[in-house]
Amino acid sequence: MKKEITGEESAAxxxxxxxxxxxxxxxxxxxxxxVIIISLIKPRFVSFINLRxxxxxxxxxxxxxxxMTFVCLTGGIDLSVGAVMGCAxxxxxxxxxxxxxxxxxxxxxxGVAMGLVIGIxxxxxxxxxxxxxxxxxxxxxxxAKSLTYLLTDAKPIPKLxxxxxFIGGGMVGGVLPIPIIIFAVILAVCFLLLYKTRYGRYVFxxxxxxxxxxxxxxNTKRIIASVYVLSGVLxxxxxxxxxxxxxxxxxxxxxxxETDAIAMVVIGGTSxxxxxxxxxxxxVGIMLMICLTNGxxxxxxxxxxxxxxxxxxxxxxxxxxxxxSD
Amino acid sequence: MRREVLRxxxxxxxxxxxxxxxxxxxxxxEGEVMGLVPLDSYxxxxxxxxxxxxRQLLYGRIYIRERLVNTYAVRPRTKNNxxxxxxxxxxxxxxxxxxxxxxxxEGYKGFFIDDALxxxxxxxxxxxxxxDISIKKKVKELTVLEKYMIEIIKAAVGKADVVILRDVGSxxxxxxxxxxxxxxxxxxxxxxxFVYISTRTEELAQLCDRASLMSRGRIIKILEHDRIxxxxxxxxxxPYQLLKENESGIREEGQKIFRCENVWHNxxxxxxxxxxxxxxxxxxNYNDLDWNDFLTLLxxxxxxxxxxxxxxxxxxxxxxxxxxxxxxxxxxxxxxQMSYExxxxxxxxxxxxxxxxxxxxRKSIVREIAGRDISxxxxxxxxxxxxxxVYNKIMLQNPRIIFCMFPYRNVDVKTxxxxxxxxxxxxxxxxxxxxxxxxxxxxxxxxxxxxxxGKNQSxxxxxxxxxxxxxxxxxxxxxVKSTKEQKENDKK
Numbered sequence: 001m002k003k004e005i006t007g008e009e010s011a012a013x014x015x016x017x018x019x020x021x022x023x024x025x026x027x028x029x030x031x032x033x034x035v036i037i038i039s040l041i042k043p044r045f046v047s048f049i050n051l052r053x054x055x056x057x058x059x060x061x062x063x064x065x066x067x068m069t070f071v072c073l074t075g076g077i078d079l080s081v082g083a084v085m086g087c088a089x090x091x092x093x094x095x096x097x098x099x100x101x102x103x104x105x106x107x108x109x110x111g112v113a114m115g116l117v118i119g120i121x122x123x124x125x126x127x128x129x130x131x132x133x134x135x136x137x138x139x140x141x142x143x144a145k146s147l148t149y150l151l152t153d154a155k156p157i158p159k160l161x162x163x164x165x166f167i168g169g170g171m172v173g174g175v176l177p178i179p180i181i182i183f184a185v186i187l188a189v190c191f192l193l194l195y196k197t198r199y200g201r202y203v204f205x206x207x208x209x210x211x212x213x214x215x216x217x218x219n220t221k222r223i224i225a226s227v228y229v230l231s232g233v234l235x236x237x238x239x240x241x242x243x244x245x246x247x248x249x250x251x252x253x254x255x256x257x258e259t260d261a262i263a264m265v266v267i268g269g270t271s272x273x274x275x276x277x278x279x280x281x282x283x284v285g286i287m288l289m290i291c292l293t294n295g296x297x298x299x300x301x302x303x304x305x306x307x308x309x310x311x312x313x314x315x316x317x318x319x320x321x322x323x324x325s326d
Numbered sequence: 327m328r329r330e331v332l333r334x335x336x337x338x339x340x341x342x343x344x345x346x347x348x349x350x351x352x353x354x355x356e357g358e359v360m361g362l363v364p365l366d367s368y369x370x371x372x373x374x375x376x377x378x379x380x381r382q383l384l385y386g387r388i389y390i391r392e393r394l395v396n397t398y399a400v401r402p403r404t405k406n407n408x409x410x411x412x413x414x415x416x417x418x419x420x421x422x423x424x425x426x427x428x429x430x431x432e433g434y435k436g437f438f439i440d441d442a443l444x445x446x447x448x449x450x451x452x453x454x455x456x457x458d459i460s461i462k463k464k465v466k467e468l469t470v471l472e473k474y475m476i477e478i479i480k481a482a483v484g485k486a487d488v489v490i491l492r493d494v495g496s497x498x499x500x501x502x503x504x505x506x507x508x509x510x511x512x513x514x515x516x517x518x519x520f521v522y523i524s525t526r527t528e529e530l531a532q533l534c535d536r537a538s539l540m541s542r543g544r545i546i547k548i549l550e551h552d553r554i555x556x557x558x559x560x561x562x563x564x565p566y567q568l569l570k571e572n573e574s575g576i577r578e579e580g581q582k583i584f585r586c587e588n589v590w591h592n593x594x595x596x597x598x599x600x601x602x603x604x605x606x607x608x609x610x611n612y613n614d615l616d617w618n619d620f621l622t623l624l625x626x627x628x629x630x631x632x633x634x635x636x637x638x639x640x641x642x643x644x645x646x647x648x649x650x651x652x653x654x655x656x657x658x659x660x661x662x663q664m665s666y667e668x669x670x671x672x673x674x675x676x677x678x679x680x681x682x683x684x685x686x687x688r689k690s691i692v693r694e695i696a697g698r699d700i701s702x703x704x705x706x707x708x709x710x711x712x713x714x715x716v717y718n719k720i721m722l723q724n725p726r727i728i729f730c731m732f733p734y735r736n737v738d739v740k741t742x743x744x745x746x747x748x749x750x751x752x753x754x755x756x757x758x759x760x761x762x763x764x765x766x767x768x769x770x771x772x773x774x775x776x777x778x779x780g781k782n783q784s785x786x787x788x789x790x791x792x793x794x795x796x797x798x799x800x801x802x803x804x805x806v807k808s809t810k811e812q813k814e815n816d817k818k
Contacts, residue, residue: 196682198675201668208661214625215650215659216673276663 026320038295059183063238064261067231075274076133081235083144085254089239093249096164104163111240119232123225157249168244207274267317328355337386348543361537364738369543409481419466495529496735589632608773649725653732656712662705673723717748734768
């Protein structure tokens with residue numbers, strides 16, 4: 001009898017370990033496999049130019065996804081990131097027009113300030129006024145869109161200063177694009193914030209067990225509000241970079257980006273219920289989505305089919321993740 | 327001849343690699359109230375899971391009404407008609423009692439609902455058990471006792487084979503317990519069978535026809551009704567009673583560190599009490615106070631009226647000096663997705679600098695406290711280690727005062743003993759402990775003062791010795807009374 005139990009026990013433990021491994025590294029393995037397969041079919045996929053373009057694109061989506069990771073870790077969701085991105089991009093472009101004669105830093109600060117204000121609004125709504133995150137950020141998405149359209153009656157803003165355009169299109173040493181450097185710096189800061197500071201542990205704690213966190217003396221409201229502020233600021237920064245990259249303010253910038261950001265976070269293994277997730281997982285999620293889009297483009301798969309493939313990838317990622325919690 | 331309702335034969339289960347039920351044998355007859363006394367936490371959840379959901383067995387068979395419902399060979403995907411009552415989790419709070427009893431149940435096939443008819447039927451059922459509960463009220467507006475009664479009625483209406491009552495007595499006052507007993511007896515007489523899980527001798531002796539003692543996943547003894555009290559006290563709880571000595575030696579008399587002065591806040595009405603440094607205060611509440619309101623005050627919310635003082639000053643931000651241990655801390659106080667070390671060190675940053683930069687520091691703390699490296703997620707730990715983690719975490723935090731919410735509710739004897747030993751450690755370290763309880767006997771052994779909140783804002787305070795005298799007198803007179811009754815019965 002004893003032997004039987006030990007056998008069953010070790011088999012069960014092995015199965016659990018296997019599940020945990022798949023849940024933890026499934027996305028990474030999928031990413032590596034995808035890169036290998038696409039590069040075998042289309043060797044151009046791993047060319048320096050293509051990789052640089054992918055990373056540049058990833059840096060913009062990545063800013064949204066990193067902010068979203070913080071929000072999701074507290075058990076919340078931020079649907080306004082795309083709209084904030086558009087709004088901040090438009091307002092910074094407005095101040096970056098040659099006719100305004102303002103230095104680029106003013107335009108950047110205005111854009112980031114827009115994100116900060118909307119982030120604070122979201123944080124207050126969700127944390128202090130107890131509006132469900134889904135509804136609160138849906139509302140602010142609409143407000144941000146409205147602010148975007150009101151600025152120029154939905155007309156694009158052309159003729160931006162060269163110094164502002166350098167933020168999105170410039171390169172260091174003629175090789176490394178500025179957006180990638182900005183993203184790398186932001187990512188490093190967020191890594192430190194999440195894994196090496198008390199604040200990071202509190203973010204996990206609030207998402208994992210809000211009541212325990214509250215009675216443990218953690219100011220849960222402040223922590224929840226802060227992640228929305230962070231998300232707003234990072235979304236705004238993404239908007240500023242996008243405007244600088246496309247060299248004009250466009251009203252529909254950021255449309256649909258919120259769903260991509262959520263997908264990247266979920267693929268990375270962050271639980272929408274909060275308390276569980278990892279930032280490196282989000283990076284894998286970002287790269288997986290970007291590589292998938294780029295690879296499917298190269299393989300000539302139509303845009304409508306691509307949406308379907310992305311949908312299946314997200315579902316598969318969540319299924320793999322739920323395996324470990326069974 | 328009595329008809330058998332449930333039989334569990336040599337049931338063996340494993341959970342997370344551990345044998346939780348081990349050759350478990352259990353038998354229950356129609357109309358019987360069987361007590362189940364968990365001397366440790368082994369297998370209790372699995373026992374309930376087996377009964378309700380036909381959990382997968384490693385070995386053994388389960389029969390309900392002489393029909394094989396689960397066996398190690400085949401795992402059926404069906405649920406049994408067993409109703410488990412733990413708090414009020416089975417009721418939908420926003421609906422009235424009649425909807426909960428008649429509509430929210432498996433197998434209900436009605437389409438149109440005649441509210442008047444179901445309310446009339448429920449009223450009749452209430453009348454049968456001698457209850458007077460407002461039919462119109464939503465469940466959330468009812469008292470705990472009323473919710474339990476509705477659950478029992480719901481189980482009876484659903485023709486449950488067995489009703490499991492899990493430590494319901496810990497949420498009830500003695501007079502409410504009598505009312506519950508009436509309802510249980512009424513349905514037991516009509517053939518409904520109950521399993522009453524508790525570690526309280528009084529309740530078991532009052533309510534149960536027999537009591538089974540469970541230890542390390544086995545039934546080790548079955549006690550007949552008249553043997554429950556003396557056997558439990560003298561043979562099985564005796565080792566734990568020895569540990570009930572109060573060791574709080576370094577208390578500095580008269581130094582008040584916490585004061586609640588005429589506080590009004592939602593359900594709190596004119597609450598006043600103070601706590602001295604290093605003392606153990608037991609608070610027992612007889613009115614309809616929601617302690618969550620008190621927790622919100624401790625978490626920093628301002629009271630609607632009155633004041634909270636902290637060491638002679640108005641309480642502003644004493645977050646690391648005040649610790650709260652919630653009810654069922656293994657579930658409610660841990661961050662299950664975080665690691666052991668993160669959980670343990672979460673409240674330590676005010677004592678150790680750069681804690682989150684150095685994993686080695688955190689690891690060495692874990693080694694020192696737990697005696698070994700513990701990896702993996704906290705949710706996979708055994709129950710005892712979870713409890714130890716919570717209590718050690720609080721110890722490391724080194725607060726000045728700890729509020730312990732219902733620490734003895736729904737726990738086995740071992741956990742009760744563990745809780746007591748940690749509370750005594752806190753007291754020995756000069757930390758004041760406030761125990762909030764619904765049963766005065768819980769924690770009375772280590773309390774220095776006992777504070778009772780009654781109806782209409784009344785309150786009483788006893789010293790330890792004064793309280794012991796009252797309790798002793800009561801139990802003495804009870805014992806004399808029961809011996810007299812026994813003698814008279816013998817003569818007859």
